[in-house]
Amino acid sequence: MPIIDSESILIVDDERLVADTLREALVLQGHHCLIAGTGAEALQCLRSTNVALVLLDLRLPDMTGIEVMHAALRQGSDPDILIMTGQASAESAMEAVEGSTVGYILKPIEMSRLVGIVRRVLERRRLAHENTRLQFEINQRLKETEAVLAISKASSSALGTQEALRRICRELTRLIGADTGAVYLHDAGSDQLMPLAGYKVPPELLPALLATPLPLKEQGFHAAIWSQRRPVMSDDVAGDPRFSHELFRLFKHQSGLVLPLILDDKVAGAFYLAWWTERRQLSKRELGLMESVAAQATGLLRNIRLLEQAERERGRLDVLYEISRRLAAARDSKSVLARLVDEASNLLGVEAAGIRLVEGGDLVLAARTVSAARIMAKARIKVGESLSGHVVASGEPLQVSNLDADDRYDVEHKRGAVEHGFQAFLGVPLRLHDRVIGTLNVYTKRRREFATDEVSLLSALADQAALAIHKARLLADAQAREREAIQLYEVTSLLASSLDTDWILDQIYERAVNLLRCDAFGIHMPDPARGGLTLRRGFNLPAELEDNLVLKPGEGIVGRALESRKPAWTRDHLSDSSLTYAPGTDDLIRARAPRAYLAVPILIRGEVLGVLTSYFFEPHDFSENEIRLLATLADHAGIAMDNARHYEHERQISQMKSDFVSFVTHQLRTPLAGIKWMLELASQEKDLPAEAGSYVQDAQAAAQRLIGLVNDLLDVARLERGKLSIALQPVPLRSLTQSVLEETRLLVEEKGHRLELGGDGDGPVVSADPQLLRQVILNLVSNAIKYTRDGGKIEIEMREADSEGRWQIRDSGLGVPAAAQARLFEKFYRADNVTTLETEGTGLGLYLVRLIMEQLGGRVWCESVEGEGATFMFTLPRPTETT
């Protein structure tokens, strides 16, 4: 682009005087003038100097002015030409003007006219130049505007970061006229510029370009980009110490521009533009343009990042929602946890994830992604061991961004992860009710700092996992409780169904293993012959234990339960120093007993009937539930065994009673019958002295009384034991009463009583056993006769009332004191006042009456005012149609 100020005016004339004169005049006007005497000189001058206007004489020594003009045009010089000519050669001048001259001036030259022409020519030329420059500028702006428009379009479109930045890179490359371009994004974890896309990168170089991150810190241009955030340009990349990375050697080019993308005061990425061969330098304006485009791209990047973040948030919410929805439906935690670790690895963009749960002092693997199989290989580790253990022990999220370099945590345990190429770790605790129940871990093969929102996302997933586990545990718990309750119910119903101790023990040991889910089970019972508890029943226990184990109070867990009368347990007897044994027993237990056991005494009223023991072959922490369950079983066992004991006792007593009844029956009745019969024979002897006859009569009465007493006792015994066979049938009360009165007639007559049987006909018919009812009526009639003073009055009445037959006997006797009425029907009870009249009563009669009435389904009672006689009544059901 010619610069007017530095242009000169060339005067070509072989007449030196003329040339000088012209120069003088033009210099006066402020122009810079050169002089050439020949055509060759003029052409030479045009080549080496910027000449705006040539004042050209047509006649020169070596060539014509026309020739010079054409030669100048040929050699690419571009001055305006003013032909100077004499009158004589006006034709030539005309000819010249037809060329590309601005005009001609006739010699002798009129100076003022020349100056005017020169000024107009130069002015026109300046305008033309200005015009050209403006034209160029307008074109340039147009190109830029197009580029920026394209960039804006790229920025505002819904393209992903990569595609948008690739397009911006393309536009930048075109705009600045570079040969090729690439775009990088900054990775915070590694502090490197990671290649994202290239434009017009030769195919053979593209893989290397895309595989090679630029470590920002190692680059010479870092300082400029980092602290000043300015572009870095070099027109000699190979020789520029700032471009030290091997990529610049591999990727041979002349000029290069690093254009940083600054986001929130940080380098978010960069464009790299390259020129293969051109030594390119950028004007201030170009640099400014580049920076403003970079700023646009940064805006784009921000928008995209926000969009991506929003997308990610939405994705996370979707996943969280989906997970919690699944949780609500899931019945087992396993599938939920498996899905959860998959989601965790997807959401955080990591390669592996897993969950460990606290179980006692251990951390047990609960779920892991397939890829985590190598790093979370052990099914069980200790709390405190490894990174997981740290998370659980501290209850805080833990991240390690460079596992290889880290030496703060368990070096031994992270080695697996490092060996398999994992670089970074993030673990968050699983919390339930302020308790850490496990850890959710993610591992990635990139060095990486996890952002705060990523940590909180993982924590949200961990919360979900904890909830899932909690829910599954509650469910499993409820199911287990239900199963236990059913099994317990079955066992206890079974136990309650039997009164045989051996059978009860069989049931307990056969079912306990299933109920308690233990490995083995034992029932220890006191064995006085061997001086301690021995195994009466053993399930899954070594024969040596069953045969040889004898435990004394306080010895081992079983002895402790026996002594303390409380449940006792050990998670592992081999490491439990609180347990003591007799020397031989010690060896036996160490060699043979399962590792963990729980012993619960079978207690009844403070007495230990035995000890139930559940065993596990491996160390085991007994839960409250297990203890409660075994204790419940022991309670029921105790009750069942106690019942069996009582039953056996009852049975023996019952047998004794039965034996006694047989004894009384036979051993008493036989001599009584002998006495009775012999007295009867004696009383029939002729010639018996009257005195002796009366003795025999008294003896007969005494014998009869004794026989009656024995009969009553037998009846009571049989009725009390419910052994009496009862034959219910319709019984007419009146005829039965009459037959009893026949039997007692003599007695009534003896005492001078007046006895009335009221009513007529058959009287009510009741449902009863005639033998037993006869006994009732006999007893009541006898009592009325006995406890009424001689010459008394006795009335018997009977009637039907509703569905019952009612019978009553009223006497004019002593009556029953109010206090005695309630107790009158008790065994061996006699009212105080009766002994004044009759001493023979046994107190069994009315008791028998009551027992019989109860057996017959009737009711008997007494109404009396002492001294005014008594009324005894009974009611009995009338026979139904079927009887």
Added chain:
Amino acid sequence: MTPEPKRLLLVEDDRVLRRACEASLRRKGFHVTIAVDGRAALDELEAWTGPLPDLILLDLLMPRLTGIEVLRALRADPRTKAVPVLILSNSSREQDQAQIDQFEIAGYFVKSNLSLQELGEHVARLLGD
């Protein structure tokens, strides 16, 4: 003409009861043969000459052979199966019921509740006097 006296076989192990019973029944004109226990009763019947007894009075609880066993043997023997048997027991009827129910018997009495007078009347009634 005086009818042929009815023949009774009295099976009773208790000496006093046996004596009282025998005396009372003889006084009433019965011909009474005595057996001191169940085995003796079967032996007696085995050796019996002439018409079989019209009625057997049988105690239940006896040494050697119980009344029930005697009853079973009598009912199993075609010769004696129709001879009526009156049970005189000193147990309660309930205790014996199950065992005696399987046999046809003429009656059942508890000795201590029975007077000799009543026994005589029952026997006479049974034998159609």
